Amino acid sequence: MSEIKERPILFSAPMVRAILEGRKTVTRRAVKGFQIPTEDTAIPIGDRQRWSAIGQRDPRYGFCVFGSTEAECAKELEEYAPCPYGRHGDRLWVREAWQADAQVDSIAPRELSNGEPIRYPADWGFRQTGCAMIKPGKIRPSIHMPRWVSRILLEITDVRVERLQDGEGETAYESRYIAEGINRIHQGDGDYAFHPFKSEPGPGNWTDPFDAWRELWVGINGAESWNSNPWVWVVDFKRVTP
Structure with a gap:
């Protein structure tokens, strides 16, 4: 049996509260440095091989792993460019x-x-x-x-890579960003509003969870980071006893 690894991870006070309340079960963190995948459009289309969010070994395509299937990509990713936050079964102790x-x-x-x-x-x-x-x-x-x-220990249940804004257009019911700790606020008329920090009806609330997610990301990483729509590590987790 492989050893369970623990790594520290920082969370702001609102996100700590969201974890404690069971509202936050995922975190997205920007993929940094050489890991950011890019496609070299100067290469003729016929010469381009399949590439994905998990990237390529060939530096012409960015990133550093390649596979013809998602399973092959995942295997290469684990060996050559593992997620810095860990893998399934690893644990994260929260710094606050x-x-x-x-x-x-x-x-x-x-x-x-x-x-x-x-x-x-x-x-x-x-x-x-x-x-x-x-x-x-x-x-x-x-x-x-x-x-x-640290009083909060998390166990990673899944790790994947996606674009920051991949969930745009999803309905409020299916939005992947609710699990980021977004508050779902009942409006009193059967409708709901959304906000990353507030939990009561009022001005500044959003009708779309995607907009609340944008406010959360920009508040932490800045507007420029949002506009560049970077690749992000998506780390799903569950809380376990420390």
Whole structure:
């Protein structure tokens, strides 16, 4: 049996809440660097071989793996360009903003004791039931969270590659982006609105989940990233006990 690997992954406070509430079961992250697939249109059509989101070995076509079937591509991908977030069965421990007691504010995260009380600003929950602080300390950024401080562990159930905007045009019922943690807001008249951060009816809500997904992506990655419609890793997950 292969060893289960664990990797850290950062989430913002709204996405942490969405995970805790069971609304978020997938994350999309941009495919970076040499992994971005491109098609060289200068090559005559007759000389071009089949290419896909999983890419090609031939540098003329971009990326680095190739297969005549999706199964062959997946096998090549696993060997030559694995997803940096892991594969099916691997686990991701969530890094989020956190705070310890004020009396240890001057102590570096790596030097803190595993027994320190920890609180999480995403929902102001504590790491341990019945835990109390003398005085809440400074809020520390997610990137500085040690493994033992993490309270959320995710197991990867699927990994694939797609374009950022592939789901445009899907109905609200079938939209793949609801699973990103998008709030589905009942309007009181049988209709629903959607928003990545708000959960109540009001101005600024969207009638299409795709628009809510765009607001979420742009808020994290910027408008330029959205407009370029990059390839993204799609990582499905389920929450498991740490």
